[in-house]
Amino acid sequence: MTLDERLKQLAVEAQQSLPKTPQRQRALAQLVDMICRSKRLVRPYRGQFSGFYEDIYAEAQQRLFLYICEQINRYNPEFEVLQWANFLMKRRFFVEASRDVMPSAPKGMDRSKIKRITLDVLDKQEPMDLRSQSVPSLSEAVIQCIQEDRDGLFRSTHIQKKPEATFQYIALHFLGGYSWKEISAELDVKVVTLSSFYLRCLTKFAPVLKAYVSV
Amino acid sequence: MTVKRDHHTFKVPITDAFHRAAQEFYQCHSDPKKAKQIYLNTLSVQAVKFYLACLGIEADLESSESWHPVLQVLSAPSDLWVNDLGRLDCRPVLPESSTLEISSEMRSSDRIGYVFSRFDTTLAEATLLGFISKESLAKIEEAFIGLDQLQPLETFPDYLAGISQAATVALPLRVKLQPWLVQVVDAEWTSVNTLIEAWQNQNLALSFRTLSVKADWIKPARTGVKQGKFLHLDQVSKHRSEDQILLVVGIAPASRNGPAPANSAAADSTVFDITIEVYPAGEDVYLPPTLHMTVMDEANTPVLQAKGRQSEGLEFQFSGRSGEQFSVHIRCEQFNTTELFEI
Numbered sequence: 382m383t384l385d386e387r388l389k390q391l392a393v394e395a396q397q398s399l400p401k402t403p404q405r406q407r408a409l410a411q412l413v414d415m416i417c418r419s420k421r422l423v424r425p426y427r428g429q430f431s432g433f434y435e436d437i438y439a440e441a442q443q444r445l446f447l448y449i450c451e452q453i454n455r456y457n458p459e460f461e462v463l464q465w466a467n468f469l470m471k472r473r474f475f476v477e478a479s480r481d482v483m484p485s486a487p488k489g490m491d492r493s494k495i496k497r498i499t500l501d502v503l504d505k506q507e508p509m510d511l512r513s514q515s516v517p518s519l520s521e522a523v524i525q526c527i528q529e530d531r532d533g534l535f536r537s538t539h540i541q542k543k544p545e546a547t548f549q550y551i552a553l554h555f556l557g558g559y560s561w562k563e564i565s566a567e568l569d570v571k572v573v574t575l576s577s578f579y580l581r582c583l584t585k586f587a588p589v590l591k592a593y594v595s596v
Numbered sequence: 597m598t599v600k601r602d603h604h605t606f607k608v609p610i611t612d613a614f615h616r617a618a619q620e621f622y623q624c625h626s627d628p629k630k631a632k633q634i635y636l637n638t639l640s641v642q643a644v645k646f647y648l649a650c651l652g653i654e655a656d657l658e659s660s661e662s663w664h665p666v667l668q669v670l671s672a673p674s675d676l677w678v679n680d681l682g683r684l685d686c687r688p689v690l691p692e693s694s695t696l697e698i699s700s701e702m703r704s705s706d707r708i709g710y711v712f713s714r715f716d717t718t719l720a721e722a723t724l725l726g727f728i729s730k731e732s733l734a735k736i737e738e739a740f741i742g743l744d745q746l747q748p749l750e751t752f753p754d755y756l757a758g759i760s761q762a763a764t765v766a767l768p769l770r771v772k773l774q775p776w777l778v779q780v781v782d783a784e785w786t787s788v789n790t791l792i793e794a795w796q797n798q799n800l801a802l803s804f805r806t807l808s809v810k811a812d813w814i815k816p817a818r819t820g821v822k823q824g825k826f827l828h829l830d831q832v833s834k835h836r837s838e839d840q841i842l843l844v845v846g847i848a849p850a851s852r853n854g855p856a857p858a859n860s861a862a863a864d865s866t867v868f869d870i871t872i873e874v875y876p877a878g879e880d881v882y883l884p885p886t887l888h889m890t891v892m893d894e895a896n897t898p899v900l901q902a903k904g905r906q907s908e909g910l911e912f913q914f915s916g917r918s919g920e921q922f923s924v925h926i927r928c929e930q931f932n933t934t935e936l937f938e939i
Contacts, residue, residue: 406651406753410606413650417607435720439609443646450650482612497615498622500691500717503632518626523669552670561700577704583670584706584929585839587661588885588906594666 384419388412388462395453409453413446416466423467425475433482441478445470519594520556526593527552534589540578546570548582555579603748606724608643608713615719617642624665630672636688637662637674640713643722644676644686647711651753654679662686675707681759682708682930689714689725695740702733706930708759709733712746727752770936773847773870774918776821785823788844820848820869826877829884829931840878841887843926845937846871850915868939872912872924882906887928894921904928 382390395408416422422442430437445466449456456465498506527549530536535549546568554564565572583590618638625631641662645655659677661667675683685707689696696712709729713722726746728736747755771782781787824844850867872891876883887904891912899922902910916922916939924935 401652403753403757406653407750409650410647410753411604411750414604414606417609436612439611439720440613442609443611446650447646450652497610497612497719498619498635499719500715503635507628519624519665520626520630520669523666556669572700573704576701580671580701580705583661583667583673585884587664587667590666590670591664 409450425471441474444474608722614642640686640688685710822846842875842877844873875909890925
C-alpha cells in the first residue's frame, strides 16, 4: 500500500467512526503522525520570514493537525489527503500562523532571549543567567514558607502513628537535598509510604502553598 | 514510498509558545538540574496536551501541579489534568536514553498513567512513544525498563475510554426523600445524631473541644428529617478517616407555601424544603479547598454550586415539589461522586 492509499484509508476510517470513540481517535492520531513524517507536507513562502520561519511553520502545523482531527468529515476522498492538507497549509494555516507569530516579537528585541533553548544550552547554562539577580530564589521562599508554617498545617500533618514524620520535617529535608532513602532511614518509614504521604500532602496543600508563596 | 505497519508514535512540532512557557518556569529555579527538568517537563506536558486535543480530549493546564512553580520546587511534577479523569503524567525522554526509570514517586502517585515523549536535541519536536497504565505500573518490579516495554500508543485511546467508562458506570440508585418523613430510610443513610456519635468514637484522638465545635455546626432538623453519610475522599485508602466529609440531606414540609407555578399540572403536589450540607469529618477543621459541590436539576443543569475554599461547611437550601428529581455532585481532586434524589 502506498502512503497516499494508507492516508486515505485512515481518513475514511475516522470519518466512518463516531466522534470521541477510540476507533476514531486511533485513526486520527495515526493519520496526523503519518502526514507529519511523510516529508511531503508543503513548506510555503520559503526564504521569507527570516528568523521566524521555523516557529511559524511549527505553529501552522499544530493548527493544521488540529483542524484535520476536528474537521475530518470535510475531507473529500476523491482527493488525496496530502492534497487537502497541503492546500489548507498553504492557503490558510501558514498565513494565519504568520500573522499571529509576527506581532508577538517586538521590534528591536533580541529574539534569541525568548527563542528556543536547545538541550545543549540547558546542560550548560545556569538558569540564573536569565533572570535578574535581585529576585530571591523561589526555593528559598518555599523553604521559608514551610518553616514558618503560618497556620500550623505542615507541622501537624504526619504519617499515621509517626508523629515525628511531619510534612514539615519531610519537605524541609527533601528540599535540603536528602534522598528519600536517607529520610526513610532517619524516620524508619518505608520509602513508598514516605513518598506517597508526601505527594498526597502536596495535592492537599497545593492551594495553601500557592496562596502562601506568591510568585 | 510504501508504508510499514509498526507501532505508531505521535510527533508534535514544538512552537515558540511552548518554549516561552517552559522558559518562564525555568527561570524560577536556581538549581540547573532542577531547572532543566522543569523545562523539559513543561514542554512534554504541552506536547501531550496537544496530542489529547487532536483526540478531542480536554485537559487543563491551570489545574495541573506541573503548572505551578511552588509545586515544581517541592516535587518536579509533570502531570496534566485530563478533565474528569485525573492526572496523566507526561514524562520527557532524552534523545539518547533507551531505558526509563520507575521511581518510588511513580509507584506511590495517583496518576492515571504515564505518557513518555522523546525530544530531539534542538527541542524542536517531541515524539510520544507510548505509555504505562496505572495497572501495568503496579506490576513492574524493576527500577528501570526498556523503551520497548512501553504500551503502544495506539492502545491509549482505548485505555482512556476504559477509565472514563469506569468513572460513569456505577451510578447509584435514586434516593426517595419523602419516605424519610415517615421514618423509612435507605440503608446507607443514618440519622444525624447517630452519625455524630459514630464520628466522635472514630475521633477519640481529637480534643473534645474540636469535636463539639464541629458537632455544633450541624443544625438539627426542626420540622423534618435530616440524614447523613460519610464520604471518603481518598478512595485508595478508605480506612483513613483523615480525608472524610459528612454529607447531610434534609427534607421538611415547606414552612410557607410559595406561589404555585401558573402552569403547574400537579396543583395538589406538596412543596418541601430541602437542605444539602457538607462538613469536614476528618482531622481537618476546614473542608478541602478544592472540594466542589453542585446541585443539578432533572435535566442535569447545574442550579447551585459552591467551592470548599477552606470553609467550615457548605449548605444549600431550596424548595421542590413532590416527585421532582435532583442530583448532588461532589468533586475533590480524584474523588468524584453523584448522589441522585427524588423528593
